[in-house]
Amino acid sequence: xxxxxxxxxxxxxxxxxxxxxxxxxxxxxxxxxxxxxxxxxxxxxxxxxxxxxxxxxxxxxxxxxxxxxxxxxxxxxxxxxxxxxxxxxxxxxxxxxxxxxxxxxxxxxxxxxx
Amino acid sequence: xxxxxxxxxxxxxxxxxxxxxxxxxxxxxxxxxxxxxxxxxxxxxxxxxxxxxxxxxxxxxxxxxxxxxxxxxxxxxxxxxxxxxxxxxxxxxxxxxxxxxxxxxxxxxxxxx
Numbered sequence: 105x106x107x108x109x110x111x112x113x114x115x116x117x118x119x120x121x122x123x124x125x126x127x128x129x130x131x132x133x134x135x136x137x138x139x140x141x142x143x144x145x146x147x148x149x150x151x152x153x154x155x156x157x158x159x160x161x162x163x164x165x166x167x168x169x170x171x172x173x174x175x176x177x178x179x180x181x182x183x184x185x186x187x188x189x190x191x192x193x194x195x196x197x198x199x200x201x202x203x204x205x206x207x208x209x210x211x212x213x214x215x216x217x218x
Numbered sequence: 219x220x221x222x223x224x225x226x227x228x229x230x231x232x233x234x235x236x237x238x239x240x241x242x243x244x245x246x247x248x249x250x251x252x253x254x255x256x257x258x259x260x261x262x263x264x265x266x267x268x269x270x271x272x273x274x275x276x277x278x279x280x281x282x283x284x285x286x287x288x289x290x291x292x293x294x295x296x297x298x299x300x301x302x303x304x305x306x307x308x309x310x311x312x313x314x315x316x317x318x319x320x321x322x323x324x325x326x327x328x329x330x331x
Contacts, residue, residue: 136317147308147322199317206320208261
């Protein structure tokens with residue numbers, strides 16, 4: 105069945121360093137992927153998305169990389185700031201199913217050391 | 219601000235009771251989704267509605283039901299509540315087109331005592 109997982113449950117980085125959060129997925133039919141950030145007491149906030157016809161997509165301080173060969177997704181955050189502390193979820197959608205049923209990973213907690 | 223509004227923010231009730239959670243989607247979004255997030259757990263998909271019709275079902279218990287009204291707001295009804303139903307319940311909405319991100323509200327925290 106579908107499953108989305110994360111390699112590390114927690115990640116601790118120094119302020120100013122780059123962060124890399126990884127995600128593995130198992131459904132080959134998934135062709136749309138999203139990264140969400142969830143701060144304490146809030147709902148998941150959309151960060152960036154990527155479709156399966158792309159390998160890389162950049163946003164403001166964030167980059168998502170997609171490796172379809174090994175079914176791997178990563179989120180890179182440049183110059184990590186204290187405000188980046190949150191839980192990050194990757195999610196996948198097989199658009200061909202018609203209904204958008206996001207499958208979320210368990211999440212990675214990112215903590216920033218001053 | 220995602221534009222998705224959920225009420226109430228907090229709800230405390232006793233076992234066996236019934237509650238209703240409300241969601242107003244972003245302006246223009248026809249799809250509404252409900253998710254459950256238990257402590258230290260990921261987001262579990264419950265159900266999706268599109269323009270008033272049920273579109274997809276996930277791990278939703280028979281004690282739970284939902285509907286989407288003509289004005290597109292949605293309600294999630296939870297009945298015969300159990301301690302294990304204590305969780306955060308999120309609503310999300312999206313535009314009709316496939317391959318669009320879901321935008322989440324800030325959730326309703328349900329505590330069953």
